[in-house]
Amino acid sequence: MAVLLELKEKIKRIYGKYGTYIVPAAKFLLTLIAMLMMTSSIGYVSPLKSPVISILLAVICAFLPAGFMVVSLSLVLVLHLYSISAEFAAVTLCLVIIMYLLYFRLAPKTGYLLVITSMLCWMKLPYLAPIALGLTVGAPAVVPVGFGIVIYYIIKTASEYEAAITGQTASNTVQKFTFIIDGFLNNKDMLLLLFVLLVTIIIVSIIRKMAIDNAWNVAIIAGALVEFVFVIVGKLALSAGLNIIIAILGILISAVIAYICEILFFNLDYKRTEFVQYEDDEYYYYVKAVPKVNLVNEDLKVKRINAQKARKTDDINSRRKADTRQMPKPSKRDFEDGDNDGITFDK
Amino acid sequence: MLNESKIKMMTKMAIYEKNEGRRELKTAKYFKTDYVTLGVLNTVIAATVAYVVIIVLIALCNMQWLTDNVNNLNYASIGGRFVGYYIVYLLFFSILSGFVYAKRYDASRKEIKKFFSRLNKLEQFYGKNRKTNTES
Numbered sequence: 344m345a346v347l348l349e350l351k352e353k354i355k356r357i358y359g360k361y362g363t364y365i366v367p368a369a370k371f372l373l374t375l376i377a378m379l380m381m382t383s384s385i386g387y388v389s390p391l392k393s394p395v396i397s398i399l400l401a402v403i404c405a406f407l408p409a410g411f412m413v414v415s416l417s418l419v420l421v422l423h424l425y426s427i428s429a430e431f432a433a434v435t436l437c438l439v440i441i442m443y444l445l446y447f448r449l450a451p452k453t454g455y456l457l458v459i460t461s462m463l464c465w466m467k468l469p470y471l472a473p474i475a476l477g478l479t480v481g482a483p484a485v486v487p488v489g490f491g492i493v494i495y496y497i498i499k500t501a502s503e504y505e506a507a508i509t510g511q512t513a514s515n516t517v518q519k520f521t522f523i524i525d526g527f528l529n530n531k532d533m534l535l536l537l538f539v540l541l542v543t544i545i546i547v548s549i550i551r552k553m554a555i556d557n558a559w560n561v562a563i564i565a566g567a568l569v570e571f572v573f574v575i576v577g578k579l580a581l582s583a584g585l586n587i588i589i590a591i592l593g594i595l596i597s598a599v600i601a602y603i604c605e606i607l608f609f610n611l612d613y614k615r616t617e618f619v620q621y622e623d624d625e626y627y628y629y630v631k632a633v634p635k636v637n638l639v640n641e642d643l644k645v646k647r648i649n650a651q652k653a654r655k656t657d658d659i660n661s662r663r664k665a666d667t668r669q670m671p672k673p674s675k676r677d678f679e680d681g682d683n684d685g686i687t688f689d690k
Numbered sequence: 691m692l693n694e695s696k697i698k699m700m701t702k703m704a705i706y707e708k709n710e711g712r713r714e715l716k717t718a719k720y721f722k723t724d725y726v727t728l729g730v731l732n733t734v735i736a737a738t739v740a741y742v743v744i745i746v747l748i749a750l751c752n753m754q755w756l757t758d759n760v761n762n763l764n765y766a767s768i769g770g771r772f773v774g775y776y777i778v779y780l781l782f783f784s785i786l787s788g789f790v791y792a793k794r795y796d797a798s799r800k801e802i803k804k805f806f807s808r809l810n811k812l813e814q815f816y817g818k819n820r821k822t823n824t825e826s
Contacts, residue, residue: 434747437744437746440739440740440743441744444737445736445737445783448733449786450790517757520750520754521751524750524751617705617708619705619708620704621704623696628700630697630701
């Protein structure tokens with residue numbers, strides 16, 4: 344626990360210092376991995392397959408809002424699908440448009456959850472996310488997570504589509520549509536996964552907000568149990584092809600990750616270094632604002648001063664001054680969020 | 691002369707303007723009812739387009755059945771049913787977006803208040819400065 348709290352302070356400090364670089368780097372990696380993932384499973388458009396394009400898109404996405412990343416990735420997805428089958432691309436495009444119009448207009452920042460969910464599914468670890476998301480994001484996370492799962496299964500179906508379509512007698516467009524949609528809607532794996540993840544997120548987010556002791560811990564345990572029970576029951580009832588051992592491992596790791604999330608993100612107030620520019624009548628200002636953070640225990644050096652009682656007061660003062668200059672401590676004013684910035688007028 | 695507290699204040703304002711302020715300051719020019727109504731209206735338009743897309747998708751799903759029964763369908767009853775669903779669907783999204791936009795508006799108030807109080811202080815500062823300039 345203490346180690347984790349110390350870690351929280353450390354992360355806070357690192358984020359405060361390098362946040363300007365960490366956020367774009369994370370977006371870059373996310374986009375790059377998503378692009379490579381798509382290329383490896385359904386990369387049928389040769390220009391888009393090139394790693395240069397992937398890197399270029401990742402660089403662009405790194406500096407633009409999360410919404411742009413989701414839009415560009417879905418466009419790439421539709422283009423890849425178009426090369427496999429125009430019908431498949433049309434169905435996917437419809438789904439993507441519905442998703443934007445109904446959901447991402449209202450909550451544009453949660454777009455990256457969709458990408459992360461698809462990626463976790465691809466890594467066969469879909470159970471990692473829901474408890475942590477229920478705790479941190481809450482019930483609204485069900486929509487991007489749901490769409491993430493659907494998008495993953497679209498990619499999966501598409502990668503198996505070419506082989507499947509040759510075995511079938513789906514020659515004309517109408518039959519192709521029926522084949523795609525039947526195959527998609529009757530996918531028991533997908534339905535079970537959707538159901539388990541969505542129910543878990545909702546239950547965790549409800550328990551988290553309850554007025555009970557240790558609500559977060561109770562929510563984590565309840566979430567893990569719900570996931571476990573539904574996976575077993577679902578597997579028996581639907582005889583869906585989910586790997587039970589992977590599922591149980593995933594649920595256990597999910598609970599651990601959620602526990603870490605609780606410590607790292609509860610009472611979250613991450614500030615980061617900001618670079619701003621502005622001007623007044625007399626000057627142009629190029630300001631770098633660095634947040635003040637609490638000190639981590641290990642950085643404190645205890646000095647014994649018992650034997651130095653006779654030391655002069657001004658000597659102690661000068662030492663104190665030197666200390667504060669080295670490591671600024673948060674004053675009461677910092678916690679008041681600077682609402683009371685007074686002005687002194689120069690005459 | 692550089693004034694430290696003025697710079698601190700201007701920096702905080704600039705940081706706010708750069709981050710949350712970019713979206714939140716847009717709400718400052720509306721009353722709450724106007725902002726929420728505008729949001730709901732936009733959502734109604736978007737939801738209508740989405741509904742058309744959903745119908746297209748449903749039609750694609752049932753294409754085989756549609757082509758088989760194109761001559762003996764009761765178009766009036768199907769149309770009526772779609773209109774009924776549309777009204778329920780629109781009501782749901784209007785209420786949902788009403789909540790979202792009202793919450794967004796309320797959430798932005800606190801920070802906007804802070805921003806404008808800082809702006810007032812800055813204005814006071816300039817007023818005072820001008821006075822001293824004219825006196826001297």
